[in-house]
Amino acid sequence: MQRSMGILGTRWKPIIIYTLRDRKARFGQLDALIENISRKVLTSSLKELEEDGIILREVFKELPPRVEYTLTEKGKALIPIMCQLAKWNEEYYAEEIAL
Amino acid sequence: MQRSMGILGTRWKPIIIYTLRDRKARFGQLDALIENISRKVLTSSLKELEEDGIILREVFKELPPRVEYTLTEKGKALIPIMCQLAKWNEEYYAEEIAL
DNA sequence: TAAAGTAGTTACCTTTGCGTAACTATCAAT
DNA sequence: ATTGATAGTTACGCAAAGGTAACTACTTTA
Numbered sequence: 308m309q310r311s312m313g314i315l316g317t318r319w320k321p322i323i324i325y326t327l328r329d330r331k332a333r334f335g336q337l338d339a340l341i342e343n344i345s346r347k348v349l350t351s352s353l354k355e356l357e358e359d360g361i362i363l364r365e366v367f368k369e370l371p372p373r374v375e376y377t378l379t380e381k382g383k384a385l386i387p388i389m390c391q392l393a394k395w396n397e398e399y400y401a402e403e404i405a406l
Numbered sequence: 407m408q409r410s411m412g413i414l415g416t417r418w419k420p421i422i423i424y425t426l427r428d429r430k431a432r433f434g435q436l437d438a439l440i441e442n443i444s445r446k447v448l449t450s451s452l453k454e455l456e457e458d459g460i461i462l463r464e465v466f467k468e469l470p471p472r473v474e475y476t477l478t479e480k481g482k483a484l485i486p487i488m489c490q491l492a493k494w495n496e497e498y499y500a501e502e503i504a505l
Numbered sequence: 506t507a508a509a510g511t512a513g514t515t516a517c518c519t520t521t522g523c524g525t526a527a528c529t530a531t532c533a534a535t
Numbered sequence: 536a537t538t539g540a541t542a543g544t545t546a547c548g549c550a551a552a553g554g555t556a557a558c559t560a561c562t563t564t565a
Contacts, residue, residue, distance in 0.1 A: 319415075
């Protein structure tokens with residue numbers, strides 16, 4: 308568990324993984340899809356997630372350049388977990404505003 | 407998802423929740439069960455988790471004083487998620503050391 | 506030659522997370 | 536009066552996480 312949290316225990320990384328659950332995405336797309344994230348944090352988070360074998364970074368030598376990010380198998384294995392987390396939040400947030 | 411991560415997106419909070427998955431525990435027990443955590447972080451994490459409605463803090467007016475921490479319903483709903491996370495880690499860590 | 510698009514990087518700064526060590530409070534038992 | 540047990544708190548500081556704004560590099564198109 309401590310190892311998991313060493314990899315995922317930040318505010319943004321799980322959100323990045325969740326965003327990639329059903330699509331590949333380019334840097335600019337991630338920047339647009341994830342509200343409030345800064346390009347700097349996005350850059351460093353993507354780099355670390357790649358180092359940890361969770362996402363794959365593919366560079367296409369085109370013009371203008373294109374870089375696509377996708378989940379690896381290890382990363383895809385996290386999708387159900389992230390979805391449950393999103394569901395958990397919806398459930399209990401709905402409960403709170405109902406009070 | 408951003409709200410979830412605002413609550414859980416740290417290195418230690420998920421570990422605390424995971425530790426409480428099958429037992430109530432006292433402050434000193436948590437301190438002993440969770441390796442490497444400092445009392446200070448434990449204190450502040452417990453306080454924040456209580457504010458977010460994930461754990462319950464019960465004070466027993468005994469001598470010496472006793473304080474027990476348990477998961478609320480909202481917190482218990484996270485147990486399967488935490489267990490999956492632990493499982494995810496074991497799976498892929500086993501894979502890595504096999505290489 | 507200048508704009509426009511993609512994918513970042515860099516510098517600088519603030520906030521948060523986390524650690525260590527020492528200290529507090531309460532009461533009982535010795 | 537000192538020790539022991541529980542459950543913290545406080546002071547101090549470092550490092551990591553995160554934010555903003557400006558800048559780079561490359562090449563096509565106008």
